[in-house]
Amino acid sequence: MQPSCLLAAGLYAASVFAACGAHAAASGFAPGSGTLDVYPLPVQVPAGALSPLSSTLPPLLLRKGAVEPVYYLAAGLGVPRYGIADLPGAGAWRVVPDANCASLVPVALDEVKQPFVQVVTVQQNPLPMACAAAFEGSCTSRDQRLRIGTAFQGTRRTARTGGGFFGTEGKITTTFHTGVRTLTIEHLPSGRQWRMDEALQDSAAYSAPQTAIRYLPEWQRVLLLGVSTGTEGAQGRCIALPPS
Structure with missing residues (x-):
């Protein structure tokens, strides 16, 4: 793995670490609705393997080839060149496009x-x-074809709280939100979109799914890897963008 790839992985890990506190307490987005074609993302997770839908350890995106790429997702992948071993349960999946959208198939x-x-770098x-x-x-x-936005409707209040992960790093001003935060994914050429809502009740936490949204422009697909939650936990979704 090249140093630039390691940098991407490091930035990726840093963003996950920064978001962990929010994910741990945030309610998560509901499955959503809209005018884009959205399908379940079939995922085969071998017994004992990490899930590519995890919000606390989102998978890396990798690719092979340039003109007609093959995309992969990997969870818990190490970097042997730098002495970083695979995590227990590390797994990999090939993204397989199909007539509807795509599926994730486990590979060695x-x-x-x-x-x-x-690794797809930053x-x-x-x-x-x-x-x-x-x-x-x-x-x-x-490529100026996809817009992703977050907006909030509701009320805010501020309070002085303990800083840091354990509240031991001095007092900071924290904002608490009550209302609905909306994540919108819009296909700009067609104006079609998909909206997901996150309910917040006097909460300082919120979901930050930037590493769980994967846009594959060559296939006009968007993978939502655990962005939304349902009765059975994190959900995988695939958006098939309109042809243009």
């Missing part, structure tokens, strides 16, 4: 460790790293 870890399979990611990271805001994909 060795398949994603081949030299021609590379610079190569079709979505800027800031997408869906902030409490409110919007971003546009690098």
Whole structure:
């Protein structure tokens, strides 16, 4: 793995670490509704393997080839060159497009460790790293075809609380929200969109699913990897964007 890939993995891990506290207490987004074609994302998770739908350890996106790429997801993948071992239960999946949208098929870890399979770096990611990271805001994909935004309707209050993960790093001003935070994914050429709501009740936490939204422009697919939750936990969804 090249240093740029390691940097991407490091930034990725840092964003996950920063969001962990929010994810742990946030209610998560509901499955959603809209005018885009959204399908369940079939996922085969071998017994004992980490899930590619985890919000606390989102998978890395990897690709092979440039013109007609093959995409992979890997959870818990190490970097042997730098002495970082695979996590217990590390797993890998090939993203397989189909007539409806796509599915995730497990593959051997060795398949994603081949030299021609590379981590999609921050610079190569079709979505800027800031997408869906902030409490409110919007971003546009690098090809200007997809817009992702978060907005909030409700009330806010502030209070002085303990800073840091354990509240031991001094007092900070914290904002608590009561209302509905909406995540919108819009296909700009068609104007069609998908909306998911997150209910917040006097909460300082919120979901930051930037590493769980994966845009695959060559296939006109968007993978939602545990962005929404249902009665059975994290859900996988696949958006098939309109042809254009």
